[in-house]
Every structure is written in structure tokens, then in C-alpha cells.
Amino acid sequence: DIPNSPHLVMYADDTNVFFSSNTKASLQQQANDYLVKLSKWLEENELKLNAEKTKYIIFRPINKRDNNQIHLQFNGLPIAQVEEQKFLGVWFNEELTWTTHINKLRGELSRVVGCMYKI
Secondary structure (H helix, E strand, O other): OOOOOOEEEEEOOEEEEEOOOOOHHHHHHHHHHHHHHHHHHHHHOOOOOOHHHOEEOOOOOHHHOOOOOOOOEEOOEEOEEOOEEEEOOEEEEOOOOOHHHHHHHHHHHHHHHHHHHHO
């Protein structure tokens, strides 16, 4: 079986792993330890991770924003941190506000309305 994590969500071919911690150092350690286990499991099952689609986001309160990143690696390659990520059709940002989702939806609707206007 795929290694257990604090919270693992799988849907179709997407897998999301969630961790929580009070410190960034602990969060980084938990995540990197899990990624080592996941790498071994993938290798044993002859599967590959799409490194280009692999990203991480840190959710935090608006008033606790800082610029310090944690450093996550998979098979020695760094994993990129993002400020917003789409998950099951919903856009999430670091502060867990609806701003990103609404703006993305507004953009999509604007394009559709523009196409319909031309018809």
C-alpha cells in the first residue's frame, strides 16, 4: 500500500498529501521524510511522479505571512512552492480566502461571455 501520511487524498490520477505542524522546521521534516517513503513505494511499484506537476502550498493566516520557504525535495530535485493551487476544481490560496477562485472564475466567465457576444 501507498505509505500513510497525516492526510492523503486521492482522486483519479491526482494525489494530494496534507501535513500540519506548529513550526516550519517540523513541517519540512515531516514532508521530506514522507517524500522519501513515497519515492521508494513508487519505485517498487514501477510508477513515476510527474515532477513538473508536483507543487506545494503552505496555508496560513493572513496575519502570519512571511517570505521564508521550506525546502522540499523529491529524489534530490526541489519541489516548487506556489501561492495558489487548484484542487478538485476549486482554487485555493495561502490564506484560504475565496479571492483567487473568484478571480479565476471571473476570467473564465468573461471569456465565455465575450465568445457568446460575438455570436
